[in-house]
Amino acid sequence: xxxxxxxxxxxxxxxxxxxxxxxxTEGGALESGGRLPVNTGGGGLSEAYVHGFNxxxxxxxxxxxxxxxxxxxxxxxLVTAGEGVPTSAVLLRS
Numbered sequence: 001x002x003x004x005x006x007x008x009x010x011x012x013x014x015x016x017x018x019x020x021x022x023x024x025t026e027g028g029a030l031e032s033g034g035r036l037p038v039n040t041g042g043g044g045l046s047e048a049y050v051h052g053f054n055x056x057x058x059x060x061x062x063x064x065x066x067x068x069x070x071x072x073x074x075x076x077x078l079v080t081a082g083e084g085v086p087t088s089a090v091l092l093r094s
């Protein structure tokens with residue numbers, strides 16, 4: 001339901017230029033071993049839709065090194081939540 005928002009968000013946050021979000025996601029770029037792992041805990045639809053609280057938990061697990069989908073050497077995590085327009089955001093750092 002919210003899949004198109006991922007490339008749009010990547011563009012909006014400046015990870016890629018406008019119109020390049022789709023291409024940015026190709027080739028496993030957003031997987032745990034990719035250049036920018038996204039939704040390592042399953043995201044809002046897979047884990048639970050609680051306006052980002054579970055996403056914060058996953059971010060903390062990543063920084064502690066205890067996630068079941070651990071990103072090697074994770075030191076920074078951007079967590080956002082909202083339907084289309086992020087209504088909340090937190091930047092976590094270890």
